[in-house]
Amino acid sequence: MKTKTNPLKRLTVLSLVLLTFGCSKKELEPVETGPVTPTYSFTGTTADELMFEDGEAMSVMTSENRRFDISKVLRVTAVNNTTIEVANFAPVDITDATILATIKGQPQKIQLFHIGTIKGHRVKQIPYPFITGQTEYLDVNNKKVDLSAYKTIGISAAEISFEFTGNTPLIEKLKKLNIMKWQPKMHDFDPQNLDNNWLDEPTAKEFRMFTGFMINFAYMYTDDTMRNRIVNEYVIGNDGVTPLTTAEKEADWIKAQTRTKINCGLTDTRKVTGLGGGSTFGIPDWVTLNFMTNSYTTPFHEMGHVLGYNHSSSMTYPQNKHGNVPVFMARQDEMNLAGDFPVRLANYYKPDDIPAPKKSTTAVVETAKIGEICIQ
Structure with missing residues (x-):
């Protein structure tokens, strides 16, 4: 006849075995940790x-x-x-x-x-x-x-x-700017408030927004989609007739990335919309204040001047709806909609700076075309 083993007795014996085994093992050494970064x-x-x-x-x-x-x-x-x-x-x-x-x-x-x-x-x-x-x-x-x-x-x-x-999403975007050489600085190009093309009294708010615009603008020059579209776009050179070669457009892309000093100013929109050439980059305050919601012709037109193109080239003014400006504007709209830029409505640090969104109108665009000036 089989003898039944008491389950409680079996559990007690097993516990004693485990305890004996555990006590016989050497105690774990404490793990040495390195210094903590302040x-x-x-x-x-x-x-x-x-x-x-x-x-x-x-x-x-x-x-x-x-x-x-x-x-x-x-x-x-x-x-x-x-x-x-x-x-x-x-x-x-x-x-x-x-x-x-x-x-x-x-x-x-x-x-x-x-x-x-x-x-x-x-x-x-x-x-x-x-x-x-x-x-x-x-x-x-x-x-x-x-x-x-x-x-x-x-x-x-x-x-x-x-x-x-x-490794935050923002830092990953900012690190993409490593390939850019731009060195922007804000300027008051009319300290004496003379009757000229520059805004008399640029404000701290406009400069705050301008820094954000320049970061986002530079970010577009790290975008592979943007590069591919520009390289494949039909663009006319300074003679107003001859299209740029693929090699020339690729060289311009690198030239834009490797610009160094860029002197940023606000224009007097009663006289002109944009001013650009050499190291000078001037845009109106309504671009700086609305760049997170709307695209405008002016910045891309003026960058064409900075790269050495005149008004005969479609690097500044579109020809038959082709050229540098419409391609950049379309891509900016896409990137804004996707929330892809480093500086966005959602993370701008002074929300009160941001005006209520406005739709750009045909009249605004045409005014921009009339008023842009090239600085030689």
């Missing part, structure tokens, strides 16, 4: 931390220090051996960015600090984190790096450079 947020409201704020002096808003590299709208620069300046030249808040430092003598880029948030058009000077805080950091391969040698003397500005990285 985190900062830049959300200040004091005058020295705000850029293009209402009431800011024109001389400050148009100073050479406000010229920015379109590929580094989140800019970190060395002020001296112990101090750096962190600036966001975009009119949008940037979150979850990591600042990488390349230091002479160090084999890898170093994850110097993390930015939780930097609000639009903010600037702040801070000491290097290794001077006031920790001295151990991680490089881009997550290997530990000791920066204690720099704690007292700092680092010469000539021996360090910075870049930002991150």
Whole structure:
């Protein structure tokens, strides 16, 4: 006759076996963790931390220090051996960015600090984190790096450079601008308020919006769809007759990407709509204020002048509905509708700046055509 085993007894025996086995194993060693990258947020409201704020002096808003590299709208620069300046030249808040430092003598880029948030058009000077805080950091391969040698003397500005990285959708868009060489700066081209083609009193609001426009405009020159359409478009050269070759259009695309200094100004629309040529790029305020909802002829026309084309070329004025301008305008509308641009209605940092959307009319477009001027 079979004897039944008590289930409770079996459970007790099994528990004792497991306990004995568990006690006989060596306890797990604690896992060593690397240094934590320090985190900062830049959300200040004091005058020295705000850029293009209402009431800011024109001389400050148009100073050479406000010229920015379109590929580094989140800019970190060395002020001296112990101090750096962190600036966001975009009119949008940037979150979850990591600042990488390349230091002479160090084999890898170093994850110097993390930015939780930097609000639009903010600037702040801070000491290097290794001077006031920790001295151990991680490089881009997550290997530990000791920066204690720099704690007292700092680092010469000539021996360090910075870049930002991150994987948010906004940062991924901004990183696409790495191929662009543009260096925009806002200008008051009529400081004496003379009777000419430039707006007498450009405002901080117009400059805020202008920076956003330039970022989005540059972004179009990173767009493969835009490039393919332009390269395949029928475009007439400066003689008004001869079409540009594929090679010439490809060269113009690269030429546009590699422009450096671009001096941005607002035009007096009572006289002209746009002014462009050389390093000068002038557009009306209604373009800067509405670029997130409407496309206009003026910016693309003026860029044609910047690239060296005259009014006989369809790089400035369309011919038989073909040319640079209509192709760019159509693609801008598509990208706005898809929310593809870095600066959008949804993330612009001062919603009160944005006027109620207006539909562009035939009259507005025709006025733009009449008023645009080429600066030779």
